[in-house]
Amino acid sequence: MNLPVLRLQAKADRRLRGGHLWIYSNEVDIAVTPLKGFQPGEQVVVESAVGKPLGIAYVNPNTLICARLVSRDLSLQLNKSLLVHRLNQALSLRQRAFSEPYYRLVFGEADGLSGLVVDRFGDYLVVQISTAGMELVKDEIVAALCQVLKPAGILFKNDGKMRAVEGLDEYVSEAWGSVPDEVILRENGVEFAAPVREGQKTGWFYDHRMNRARVQHYAKGLRVLDVFSYVGGWGVQAAAAGAESVTCIDVSQFAIDQxxxxxxxxxxxxxxxxxxxxxxxxxxxxxxEKQRFDMVILDPPAFIQRRKDVAKGEQAYQRANQLAMRLLEKDGLLVSASCSMHLQRERLLDVVRSCGRTLERHVTLLEQGGQGADHPIHAMISETDYLKSMIFRVLPAL
Known part of the structure; x- marks a missing residue:
């Protein structure tokens, strides 16, 4: 099938040649290939300013990221065959990294499937589509998942914020088989029920798996405070690892029940x-009330959603970490995490440093963590490196 051409401006191919997958609307030569001539999700051949083919992408003329590269091989369009191939590649990595089938199977760009997330809960899959290009091939996605994994059920959890940006409706529906309201998973030896229909995102956050394992290592015998707890991923694992007591805080009654x-x-x-x-x-x-804990865990939602939110968001991280530090015993552990892509790792460290100076504490960084192997970082796309977790020992000033 012949595909229409999307022509780039001079030198606008540098990012793609460097390994990135995104094309911004201001990089398109609209005099040659007007964006308004494309339909959302339509597949195109991307060409440099001199007409050299760079690969196949899908387009959304109404968004800032107006195209996302699917393949640099012009023979590989986004269809069931390519989806099966990429899913098998993704599955191979997860099977090497994890002994049980509980993980993020597809992490967008890092797995060559921009706009697609798939979380696996044993025999059940929860799928999130965030782009018009992936929405157009959702039937092929289901067919490919069935061929590769033969699941008992597939749930579309298509209610994320990005869908509005892409001009897509929100919906939650079964795409294959039957999926219960809660599915079971095991992480670091602890069993959880993930509320895949009513919960946040896909119902569970696999990305902090390794960081929660490290908290288990320190938790035995400690009094732990788990703030922004959601369904208890950190706190329940700390308790299972031998913590003396765990207090979980969340604003949602639904989360408290979970x-x-x-x-x-x-x-x-x-x-x-x-x-x-x-x-x-x-x-x-x-x-x-002068309560004290041996360990305080902070894993808040993304306080910085957009670049313009950085200053306000950093203030929120500052407030949370300073309050947490004030609740620690004289020899306490602070676990400070962030899922904000726009908060750089060094800036989170600066926040905790500042809190230590303000409260006159001796702060040492024991460990740093990030996302697990089921959230691989695309080496050429810094935006896929978003998760930070740091464990600090906090003592009185020397």
Whole structure:
């Protein structure tokens, strides 16, 4: 099938030649190939300013990232055959990295499938599509997943913010078989129920798996505070690893119910207490009450959604970390995490440094972590490197 051409301006092919997959609207030669002439999701042959083919992409003329490269091989269009090939590649990595089938199977650009996320919960798959190009081949995605994994059920959880940007409707629906409201997963030896329909994103955040394992290493015998807890991924694992007590804080009653259920599931309900509260209100109240913990875990939602939010977002990280530090015992551990792509690792470290100076604490960085192998970082796309986790020891000033 012959595909229409998307022509780039002079020198606008540098990013693609450097390994990136995105094309911005201001890089297109609209005099030769007007963006308004393309339909959202349409596949095209991308050409340099001199007409040299660079690969196949799909287009959305209405977005800042107006095209995403699918393949540099002109014979490989985005169809079931290519999807099966890329899924097998992705599966091979996960099977080498993990002993059980609980992981992110597809992580967008890093797995060569920009706009697609697939989380695996044993026999069940939860799929998120965030681009018009992937939406057009959603039937092929389902067919490819069925061929590669033969799942009992596939759920489309297509309610993310990016869909509005792409001009797509939001919906949650079964695409194949039957998927229960909650599915079981095991992480670091602990069992959880993930609320795939009503929960955040796909129902679970696999990206912090390795960082939660490191918290287990330190947790035995400690009094732990888990802030922004969601369904208890950090706190319940700390309790299962032998923490003396765990207090989980989340603003959602739904999340509180999930925390309690996951604690019971692992026989640690006597150690885990779940408190429904705004995180900052709870932290401030605990400071006033002079409560103290041996470990405080901060894994907030992304305070910095866009570049223009950086200043305000950094202030939120500053407030949270300073309050957490004030709640620590004299020899305490602070676990500070961020999923904000626009907060650089060094800036999070600066935030904690600043808190230490303000409160006159001796702060040492014990460990740094990031996303696990099921969230691989595309070496040429810095935007895929988003997750930070740091474990600090906090002592009185020397």
């Amino acid at each position: 925390i309690n259920a996951n604690a019971r599931r692992n026989g640690v309900e006597d150690k885990v207490s779940a408190v429904k509260s705004d995180a900052f209100d709870a932290l401030k109240a605990m400071v006033v």
